[in-house]
Amino acid sequence: MSDLKTHSCEACSSDAPKATGEEKQQLHKDVPDWEILDIDGEEQLHRIYKLKNFVKALEFTNRIGDLAEEEDHHPVIVLEYGKVAVSWWSHKIKGLHKNDFILAARTDAAFNNMQ
Amino acid sequence: MSDLKTHSCEACSSDAPKATGEEKQQLHKDVPDWEILDIDGEEQLHRIYKLKNFVKALEFTNRIGDLAEEEDHHPVIVLEYGKVAVSWWSHKIKGLHKNDFILAARTDAAFNNMQ
Secondary structure: OOOHHHOOOOOOOOOOOOOOHHHHHHHHOOOOOOEEEEEOOEEEEEEEEEOOOHHHHHHHHHHHHHHHHHHOOOOEEEEEOOEEEEEEOEHHHOEOOHHHHHHHHHHHHHHHHHO | OOOHHHOOOOOOOOOOOOOOHHHHHHHHOOOOOOEEEEEOOEEEEEEEEEOOOHHHHHHHHHHHHHHHHHHOOOOEEEEEOOEEEEEEOEHHHOEOOHHHHHHHHHHHHHHHHHO
16 A cells, blocks of 8 residues: 655755656556656656546546645646546656655545545 | 627537538637637637636636536646646537537636636
């Protein structure tokens, strides 16, 4: 059982180190439903969630918004009827930081709490 | 000054007629900031709005959600920090119905009300 969602995020500046290959491999085990995608040379964590309808998808979007504001770290969210797609990455370092895995874990927890 | 936002939406079934070329041209004049994009053979209305930050973008997303639920017609919304991209089209007819232009006009009005 992962406790990554309980970890603290660190301040992420443009000179913060990206997660290394080994770190990513380890962190990915805690958020196995997320894909690591390479978008124009920047790695991103990506997951699509299915929800019952538009209202539920919007409610989930708001919960993700709360997580994002708490950490001042913001994803891209694609919201449509019954579906929410989320991408987390660290714009400043053009790739993945441990924070992105923590936020992905918290997004999973928010989704699980809605079920 | 457009009053398209005050028009009523019609029930849209899979045998509803798509807007004709001439109708689209006319309706488009009322929502000139929207692009008509061809996505995999289906026309969609598309507009990107700039907002001050994530909270404002999320607030606008919720207002669009209210419009969508009122008419039981749902867009795709891409939400990110300071930016909301909206696509309206009629899935059932795989293209544009007058309703989409009405909802685009209402989305513009919701945005203008936030300024």
